[in-house]
Amino acid sequence: MNRTREQSIQWWLGILDVSATGVAEGALRLERVHHAIADESFNILARIPVTRPVSEPVRVAHHGISSLSYRTVAYIATSVQKLSGLQGKPLMRISAESPAA
Amino acid sequence: MTQPTRSAHWQDHASAILSGFLGDWLEHRANPLAVGLQFFHQGVPLCLEQPEADPPRRTLVVMVHGLTELESIWDYPGQPGINYGTQLAELLGATPLCLRYNSGRAIYRNGEALSEALNTLTSHWPVPVENLILVGHSMGGLLIRSACHAGIHAEHGWPSLVDSCVYVGSPHEGSWLAKAAHSAAGLMNRQSRDYLKVVGDVLDLRSEGIRNLSRGELLADQQGMPPLLPGARHFAISGLLANNPDHPLNTLFGDALVLDSSARGAHQPGWQLTATACFPGIDHIRLTHHDKVYQQLKEWLA
Numbered sequence: 001m002n003r004t005r006e007q008s009i010q011w012w013l014g015i016l017d018v019s020a021t022g023v024a025e026g027a028l029r030l031e032r033v034h035h036a037i038a039d040e041s042f043n044i045l046a047r048i049p050v051t052r053p054v055s056e057p058v059r060v061a062h063h064g065i066s067s068l069s070y071r072t073v074a075y076i077a078t079s080v081q082k083l084s085g086l087q088g089k090p091l092m093r094i095s096a097e098s099p100a101a
Numbered sequence: 102m103t104q105p106t107r108s109a110h111w112q113d114h115a116s117a118i119l120s121g122f123l124g125d126w127l128e129h130r131a132n133p134l135a136v137g138l139q140f141f142h143q144g145v146p147l148c149l150e151q152p153e154a155d156p157p158r159r160t161l162v163v164m165v166h167g168l169t170e171l172e173s174i175w176d177y178p179g180q181p182g183i184n185y186g187t188q189l190a191e192l193l194g195a196t197p198l199c200l201r202y203n204s205g206r207a208i209y210r211n212g213e214a215l216s217e218a219l220n221t222l223t224s225h226w227p228v229p230v231e232n233l234i235l236v237g238h239s240m241g242g243l244l245i246r247s248a249c250h251a252g253i254h255a256e257h258g259w260p261s262l263v264d265s266c267v268y269v270g271s272p273h274e275g276s277w278l279a280k281a282a283h284s285a286a287g288l289m290n291r292q293s294r295d296y297l298k299v300v301g302d303v304l305d306l307r308s309e310g311i312r313n314l315s316r317g318e319l320l321a322d323q324q325g326m327p328p329l330l331p332g333a334r335h336f337a338i339s340g341l342l343a344n345n346p347d348h349p350l351n352t353l354f355g356d357a358l359v360l361d362s363s364a365r366g367a368h369q370p371g372w373q374l375t376a377t378a379c380f381p382g383i384d385h386i387r388l389t390h391h392d393k394v395y396q397q398l399k400e401w402l403a
Contacts, residue, residue: 011112014127014134018119029299036295 013085020081024074031070035063113171117204121169124205125309138202138214140222141172144182147198149221160195160232160264162186163219165202166389167239167270168310172199174238177390185236185395192403195234204240205308209321212247213255219248220257232264234402238389239359240314242271247319249330263333265375265402270340270388272317272359273366279314282307317363326369334375336401338394339364344382356385376401 038059045055113136120127120136127135140147140163142154164186166174175184186197202211223230237245245266252260272279282304289301313319319327329335340356342348355361361379366372378397380388388394 008112010133011116014116014132017130017132018123018127018134029302033296033299036299 016083017081020077024077024081027070027074027077031067034066034070038062038066114173117171117201118169121204121308121310123306123308124203125207126205126306128203128206136201136203138200138211138218140218141199141201142196147222149218150225152222152226154196154227157227158190158194158196159228159230160190160193160234161223161226161230162190162193162195162197162234162236164197164199165215165235165237165241165244166200166204167237167241168204168314170204170238172201174386174389175199184390185398188395189234189398189402192399193234195232200241202244203310205310207309207321208240208243208247208313208319209251211244211310212319213251215244215248216251216255216257216259219252219259220255223259223262230259230262233259233262234265234267235263236267236269236398237271238269239271239385240310242266242268243273243313243317243319246273246327246329249333250319250327253330260330261332263330265334265336266330267336267338267398267401268364269338269394270356270359270364270385271337272314272363273337274360274363274368275316276314276358276363277354277360278358279311280316282311283315328371329373334401335373337365337374337377338388338397339377339379340383340385340388341379341381342384346379346381351381356383356388358385 042055042059042062045051045058116134116136119134124135126132140149140152142152147153164172164175164184166172173181175186177183184197184199186199189195190197200215202215204211219233223233235245237243245268249260249263249266286301286304286307289297289304292298292301317326339359339361341351341361342354342357343350345351351361355364362368365374365377365379378394380391380393380397383391383393
């Protein structure tokens with residue numbers, strides 16, 4: 001079906017919104033996965049006497065640097081999302097009973 | 102002679118797929134990708150208050166697609182605009198209509214919207230509507246049942262016009278895949294490891310429409326299952342992956358998404374279907390455009 005230019009622009013803005021939300025939310029979830037997996041290793045290192053003294057500082061540095069990276073990506077994506085002109089609402093389950101739904 | 106329609110744009114297909122998975126969220130944030138409920142005649146959207154058809158008939162055949170689909174799912178491969186609806190309409194002297202809707206919304210909400218739309222459409226149809234034939238694929242069949250329930254509840258006039266409802270591969274008792282997603286999300290969310298919980302989180306993003314498919318829910322707040330629309334004929338069609346009905350693939354996966362027993366509503370109390378048909382070797386999607394299925398529809402409806 002033929003689409004008007006306005007419909008097409010709106011469609012691409014919708015894609016921008018979904019993509020940016022996906023990147024922002026994806027980055028934050030990836031951060032959780034990354035930290036949770038890294039913690040498995042750091043927990044082992046914390047039990048070994050030789051590595052115990054350094055494991056915690058390294059864990060803090062690792063988590064700090066990775067959080068900074070992931071949240072920078074999420075922030076940039078959220079900023080791009082604002083270009084779509086749509087309201088910034090988090091990607092979450094929308095209950096059918098929600099008054100706003 | 103059946104007239105070919107204009108085919109859906111690729112962007113409409115993308116919107117339909119996204120709406121299926123995230124439709125309630127898209128609607129919640131007024132994202133333009135959220136598909137709106139619309140009737141189409143020969144590929145052209147109908148204005149409900151001033152519907153135009155050339156010529157308008159007293160019988161309407163309404164085709165209702167399923168999750169993530171568009172009305173074009175009904176078209177025979179390589180024959181855009183030719184589908185069960187147009188063929189039946191030609192045979193019955195009816196007007197074929199196709200519905201498009203946001204399949205990610207809760208089924209009961211789409212049911213209410215469809216009931217309202219049918220009420221407006223039949224009130225403004227250029228000639229008095231005498232018969233309605235509703236054909237739904239997969240979720241579309243559940244939507245038809247939900248709309249009938251909503252129509253009776255709202256005391257709309259159109260349910261009394263319904264002659265036949267045909268449920269093509271509709272998961273009246275849920276789809277095994279939706280159930281698996283529901284179970285997997287629950288399992289992952291119960292894990293103590295955060296990286297497993299994230300998997301559960303992602304699965305939980307699935308739309309309300311998909312959630313409804315795990316148990317074939319038609320009503321708000323699990324109010325039980327409404328009876329079939331009284332006074333109308335009800336037909337169920339199921340498919341099976343393998344040609345041999347006893348093949349283990351069929352037992353496990355049915356038509357790929359819906360088991361035969363679910364498509365027939367085998368465990369629905371008080372159900373009296375007019376007829377059922379099972380097509381071994383025809384999968385869930387091909388049920389929407391297969392000559393054998395059309396022959397069966399013709400036998401039942403003509």
